[in-house]
Amino acid sequence: MSLYSKLGPQGRALMNQGSLVESGEGPQELDFLIDNLRNPRKDVNLNSILGYIYHYLPKIKLEHNLQLVVASFLNNPISFQPGGLDFEQNYTIIEAFKAITDKKLTISQPTLTIKNWYTVILQELKNFVHFDIIHNSWKVLPIISGIQLSNGLRDDLYTNQNILEYRWFFQDWDAQISKLYKQCLNYSLTNYNPDNIINLTLLSYSITFKKDKESVKEYTGKLSNAFIINKLIQLLFSNHAQGCQVYESFLEGVNVEVTQKPVIKHLNRLCFLLENYFTILPLNNESFQLVMDNVMKIKQFNQALSEGSQNSVFNHKSSLTNNSPEHQNFWFLMKSIFFGECIVFQGVLTRFLLSNKGFSFFRSYNIQRDYRQISFKILECLYYLNHVLLSIGQGGFDSYNFIYYLSLEIILSNKHSTNELEKVSMWFFGYPNVNLYHEALNINYINRSRVLFVFGLWENYLQTNKDSPFAKEIFRLCLDIINNEAIRDYDLIEACHSVVLLCFSDNIDIKQGMQYVDLLTHQFPHLLSPHQLSIAVESIGKVILSKPVIYNESVHANSSEEFLEFYYFKCLNARPGLPIKPQSGNFTSAQPIPEISAESTIKALDVKKEQINIIKENKLKKPKDFIKLDILPDQPKKDYAFTKRLVPETSREALILSFINLIPYLPLSMFVKWLDKTMLIIEASNQNERSYLVDMLWKVISENLDLNRCEMAYRWWYETKLAVESYQPSKL
Incomplete structure (x- = not known):
């Protein structure tokens, strides 16, 4: 069979015109490419088509042929099917055009000059859009995003190396492609498009948007912010097959390679986009309801994730260090989700800070009242993912610290919401959220993580509410946990001690203080380290010694003398020479305590x-x-x-050192x-x-x-x- 007979009608016509022949006579490989693009066989799929153009597009010698190939691809019936391919398949167009552009930029002897290549691509995209702007706009977005992903390489190889030749050219090209992109974006993010197109558009948008240099208003200033926010939340948290709910596959025993899934791969970008839309919402009741509804959706997602994970193999501390692909992929996904949510909440709370800068006494809208409700919902979201935070460690995690402490500050700034925090924390601490039975605390990592989150809330609460009736309830609950010798998780016990130490107010009960010190010495050294013992003794002793209570009829002149005598005899009766394992460090707190009052202990052990x-x-x-x-x-x-x-x-x-550290008081x-x-x-x-x-x-x-x-x-x-x-x- 001759080569001519293998071509379709259009291929034959083009061959007869001689338009595709780049060198020599007769049909070339490029002719077959055009025919495959315009009249694909039944066995041809999107990956095959992208493979063809990856091979040929960077090597084409003539502008006219580049125009034909690009136009043929854009009109290809397989590449862009509104109701056919899902957005994950169409996402490969972004990756393919990045690879194509990278390849073109790195060819040592370009067959078509870089300027001409970029110029033809831009012109063909413009022509395609203008031919049918409503139906064709969404199709060019992934192509533009893919090309723009190569801008760093482009600038390194060309713009920065030859400023005179390329700087002005690419500045103009970038301006034109950006204008085209924004125009197409506004036609693509519409209700008449199906979710596959909207999701692909949002994914492309997140890749193209430069969060540190641009405003989302430049892209979608005329579109509904609520529409975009709702669609982003739906893509991220309600899309079972392609969004963050892919975690369900792990719970069902299916190991998923999450790093290559488009939404997970670009989760931070999507969350930065969502952050920006939350930040610019106007101050009104409609926006408040929008924020509340979507934070509630995230909370429901987190709650389902947390409860589902409790019945899985991942609900164990050893899962964090398990090197199997199943465990590593699961925790990679958990951390990605947690980081992403922190980015989103950062936008929600940044809106509050920005609004306060322009606060007016006559403003009818009460943003402080609304943000107290929002802050409670954010805390709920963080509560259900605290097991993920503990796997990361919050030290230096600025985004988390920002949303956690600002939410608490907003809540604790109002007496009514402070009282509400007491109720919410008890709900967090009660059944069915946590199980305080010692076996459940020992083996259930997620259950234990929730308890630690509540301890963190209480530590913050006690900073300014030590004398409240609820502080006494906190003390009772924590003391029950500390006294439970069946609990084997030392981090939990130490965090509980951290809360108890904050319960002691200036009006400390001497008997209660001595009972607690007696408990400390009982738990030392098998449970508490020398440093922890000294911190606790010094913290309590400092309060008692600073405000002694005078006794009328007692063997002791005052409470200071009673406490000193009590601890003195413990030290005096301690057996010499019993070795202990050297340990350092403070109590493991459920959250960073701004200032520890045990100055002598910290200085004494500061090596x-x-x-x-x-x-x-x-x-x-x-x-x-x-x-x-x-x-x-x-x-x-x-x-x-x-x-x-x-x-x-x-x-x-260790016991006597704790006594020595009381000398400054x-x-x-x-x-x-x-x-x-x-x-x-x-x-x-x-x-x-x-x-x-x-x-x-x-x-x-x-x-x-x-x-x-x-x-x-x-x-x-x-x-x-x-x-x-x-x-x-x-x-x-």
Whole structure:
């Protein structure tokens, strides 16, 4: 069979005209390409067509032939079927045209100049759109997006290398293609188009939109923001097969390669687009309802995800570190969804901040009232995905911290919504949301994550509401968890301690405080680290010692003396020489605490990279900076030898160190008395413990005292105890 006979009618006509022959006589491969594009066989699919044009489009030598190939592709009956191909298949057009453009840009000897190639592409796209702007607009959007994805490579190879030849040309080309894109976008995002076209358009739009340089108003200023927001939410959170609900496949035991799915691949871009539309919404009741409805849809999505995951193999902490493709893909998707939602909520809350800049006293619309409701819904969304946050770690996660703390600030700024937060947190903490039975807490990672989220809410609440009746309820609930020895998750116990410590107000009950310290010593060292013990003891002791309650009929003069005696005997009776595993770190908080009040503990265990001789530093700085020179006795010539060890190694060392860290808070009336008693329990320790504890005592005296206590402590150290001579390591 001759080559001529293989061609279709149009191919033969073109061959007869000689229009496709780039060199030589007779039909060429390009003729077959045109025929395949215009009259595809039944076995030809979109991937085949894109493969053809990827092979030929960058290599065409004549402008006329490039025009024919592009026009034939645009009119191809397979490439653009409004009711046929789904948008994931049409998305491959974006990838293909990026690859085609990359290939054209990197050909060492272009068969058609770069300028001519770009010019022909632009002109053919314009002609195609103008021929039928309503039906053809959506078809050019993925092509333009694909080409624009190559702009970085284009500028590196051409614009930046030859500014005079290419800069003005590409500036003009970019302006024209941008104008065409925006025109087509407005004709594509309409109700008369099916969801496949709208989804492809939104995906293309998210790729093309430059979030840091442009406004969405430039693209769709005349379109309904509500329409675009609703369609984006639908694509992201309600599209079972192609959106974020692909997570259901994992729960059904089907491992999905999510990284190549278009929505997941460009999830951040889509969320940035949604963020921008939320940000520009006008301030009215219609916009408030729109925000509430869509945040509610996200909440429902998160709730279904959380509840579905609880009955899966992924509901275990070990799943986070499981290297199997199934677990790795699942957690990649979870993290992508969580990051994406944070981007969206950032837009919702940014709108609130921007609105307050132009706040008017006479404004009838109460945005603070509405945003308190929105903030509660955002917290619900975060609650159901807290297990994902814990897998990421929120340190440095600026987007999360922004939405979490701003939402809480909006809520806690109003007495009524603060009371509502109490009810919401108890609903979060109750059945059926969480199961507080110890076995459920030990094995159910998602259940435990929800409890930790509530602890975080309570920590924020207690910052300003320590004396409320609800604070007492928080204390009772947390104490029940801490006292439950069957709970084996130490992070949960530590976070619970963090909440309890914030429950102690200025009007602390001395009996309650001592009971809690008794619990701390019971949990040390098998559960709590030395650092955690010291932080807790110092935090409670600071409150009790700062406001002592005078006793009328008691063996103790006041509550300060009672507490000190209570903890002193615990230290005195601690067995020397019992080793513990060295540990550092604060309590694992359910959220970052802005400031920890246990300053002495933190300083005492703050290991520097290079140790310094503290006495030498004190000689240079303490007398000059803190007290007059003539108050201190003459410094002995022999320096005190400070050891390098700052972390306790025995249980006795840790208990006494906690007591030493209370010295900055000792009342002046009993300051020297308790310095003496501190030295007594130090001297009752073994030689190695004495050496370490003397060092730590001096560290607190030399670094953590105010002016009055510093003067008294220096006299006691140098004159009364003659510590420099008496407590050298060789004399212990």
